Amino acid sequence: MDRYDAYQKMGINRKVYDFCEELISGLSDRFGKFDEMAEINQMKVLDAFRREQVQEACLMGTSGYGYNDLGRDTLERVYADIFHTEDALVRPQITCGTHALALALMSNLRPGDYMLSVSGRPYDTLEEVIGIRDSMGSLKEYGIGYDEVLLKADGSFDLNGIKEKIRPETKLVAIQRSKGYSDRRSFSVEQIGECISFIRSIGKELIIMVDNCYGEFVEELEPSDVGADMTVGSLIKNPGGGLAPAGGYIAGTSVCIENAARRLTSPGLGREVGATLGIMRDFYQGLFLSPVVTAAALKGAVFAASIYEKLGFDVLPSSEEERYDIIQAVTFHREDALVSFCRGIQAASPVDSHVVPEAWDMPGYDSKVIMAAGSFISGSSIELSADGPLREPYSVYFQGGLTWPHARFGIMNSLQYLVNDGIVNL
Numbered sequence: 001m002d003r004y005d006a007y008q009k010m011g012i013n014r015k016v017y018d019f020c021e022e023l024i025s026g027l028s029d030r031f032g033k034f035d036e037m038a039e040i041n042q043m044k045v046l047d048a049f050r051r052e053q054v055q056e057a058c059l060m061g062t063s064g065y066g067y068n069d070l071g072r073d074t075l076e077r078v079y080a081d082i083f084h085t086e087d088a089l090v091r092p093q094i095t096c097g098t099h100a101l102a103l104a105l106m107s108n109l110r111p112g113d114y115m116l117s118v119s120g121r122p123y124d125t126l127e128e129v130i131g132i133r134d135s136m137g138s139l140k141e142y143g144i145g146y147d148e149v150l151l152k153a154d155g156s157f158d159l160n161g162i163k164e165k166i167r168p169e170t171k172l173v174a175i176q177r178s179k180g181y182s183d184r185r186s187f188s189v190e191q192i193g194e195c196i197s198f199i200r201s202i203g204k205e206l207i208i209m210v211d212n213c214y215g216e217f218v219e220e221l222e223p224s225d226v227g228a229d230m231t232v233g234s235l236i237k238n239p240g241g242g243l244a245p246a247g248g249y250i251a252g253t254s255v256c257i258e259n260a261a262r263r264l265t266s267p268g269l270g271r272e273v274g275a276t277l278g279i280m281r282d283f284y285q286g287l288f289l290s291p292v293v294t295a296a297a298l299k300g301a302v303f304a305a306s307i308y309e310k311l312g313f314d315v316l317p318s319s320e321e322e323r324y325d326i327i328q329a330v331t332f333h334r335e336d337a338l339v340s341f342c343r344g345i346q347a348a349s350p351v352d353s354h355v356v357p358e359a360w361d362m363p364g365y366d367s368k369v370i371m372a373a374g375s376f377i378s379g380s381s382i383e384l385s386a387d388g389p390l391r392e393p394y395s396v397y398f399q400g401g402l403t404w405p406h407a408r409f410g411i412m413n414s415l416q417y418l419v420n421d422g423i424v425n426l
């Protein structure tokens, strides 16, 4: 059987196969770079495991209060090692990325403080956390103020705007690395570092928090390497490596992490409690695999970019640009194309491949969202997945893929669906 036969059996026709094959042959240099980054980050992760002496007992869990949980406490030191921070909080009780970010904010801000977002409007689900959209329990209800500085037209940080908006009450500055559901570019760690240096030149005491979702292990450095006080993310994205079944992390300064731990559990108990049940093996193993899984996702992202830009759709980033996260946006300007794309991805999934995605009112988002997510871990977006809000410009945000062959097939299948539905003509 040659390779085409394998894909033909899966419903890919010759035209789609040949079209994709030609594009992939042009991507080998790019893919080589991703593999090289995976090697560098694999060593970083392994080195942390060795230094912290991860041992078999770490893979067991605790129950009840979870006092003296060796696995949990060691894993938090491993994260702190990888992120080069004083400390880290890595817990299954942090339910997702939004929760990790909310926790970082709510625990480090007090009534009367202000937070300032300098990368424009933050990710959709943070609007209710902050109170940009009125919401019960928001920071706003607790008397914590919010302001934002929009990015400049070229997508860069508006340093003058930042300087103007930092006031005496400003306690925390938030930066989002990945674009989220917006049409800007994601920031490199270097760009974030330059922004942080500038912010420090104005207010040395400011707490700088970076939303690191989807950015982990894409570059050699993390935001914590360039001065962030808190680097925050989700374990059902990159650092969970597809195995962590839930969870979030905050890596940062001792004070910030202590605040977060006390808010997560309670004052007095802080980080000393929090049973890990049977989850630790997956946290460790997922973290260990994460650099390679992230590289697979990056290959998929670049492959998707090269297909859809060739077909004349707007893609962000382009197939040739540097990557700072694993997200690929494709803008269709038509609802049917967004829907077909997601259905093609869903049908290529190992779980729920027979399910047809429909748009729904997802909690935390203010327009209908369509999602393709046939993942082992519900909602995991380091696994092959695609989603997009049903609103102009009908952009799909595509990410993940635990292996390159799967990412490759998923994207080919998305194209096959667009062809079958008469939206694309090859």
Ligand SMILES: *Cc1c(COP(=O)(O)O)cnc(C)c1O
Pocket: 096, 097, 098, 099, 123, 125, 176, 178, 179, 180, 211, 213, 214, 234
């Ligand atoms: C995914 C994401 C979040 C929120 O994470 P959830 O796990 O979905 O709650 C926040 N910020 C960015 C940039 C993200 O990509």
